[in-house]
């Protein structure tokens with residue numbers, strides 16, 4: 001493993017009932033790197049996230065998170081990870097500030113209200129929403145609180161599952177800004193998604209997973225619109 005990589009999957013394989021869901025997946029993310037893991041249904045994206053989170057154990061290969069062996073020490077490794085599921089669950093009766101204080105505390109960090117406000121602002125949540133109950137929050141607002149929680153727990157790796165599904169254009173743009181902010185703070189970001197065209201603007205690298213194999217990997221900055229369309233038609237469209 002390179003000494004400074006935040007995530008290092010090396011030749012990871014896992015089978016369910018004799019069927020390989022991942023076949024020799026290797027993936028390495030540096031601090032601040034934003035990686036979009038793309039693939040059609042059943043490609044193995046969620047399985048990859050569950051392996052990184054330590055909810056599954058690989059049959060072969062190694063998983064290292066910020067220098068910690070994720071297979072031998074999943075709980076230790078998880079302290080370095082923040083996970084944003086498709087729907088970020090917040091306590092509906094608590095305000096944004098209170099949710100942040102609460103979830104930070106669960107992660108072992110006690111933060112005061114001033115720090116909480118600063119983190120919510122860094123995550124892009126408007127000041128007027130800080131003291132509102134989370135019950136009425138949109139998906140985009142929930143994600144911002146989720147990112148603030150990641151910043152509060154000083155996560156080195158942010159995992160996002162289908163982050164753009166169900167977001168309108170404005171909220172998707174907000175999410176891109178939030179991801180850039182996390183990246184600028186040195187947090188590595190791994191997103192599992194179908195949404196090639198939206199994530200292209202925010203990711204540094206694009207990886208295409210099919211049938212548990214990483215079949216293509218591109219540098220997002222160098223890929224033009226025609227190539228992008230081709231990639232979609234050849235590798236992602238069913």
Ligand SMILES: Nc1ncnc2c1ncn2[C@@H]1O[C@H](COP(=O)(O)OP(=O)(O)OP(=O)(O)O)[C@@H](O)[C@H]1O
Nearest residue numbers: 016017020021039040041042043044045046047048
């Ligand atoms: N717990 C499990 N038991 C049995 N098979 C599983 C399990 N989890 C995943 N699989 C299988 O592993 C393969 C990869 O599934 P996975 O959910 O990782 O794909 P995905 O890329 O996340 O798909 P989607 O975009 O639909 O979420 C599929 O064939 C799936 O049926």
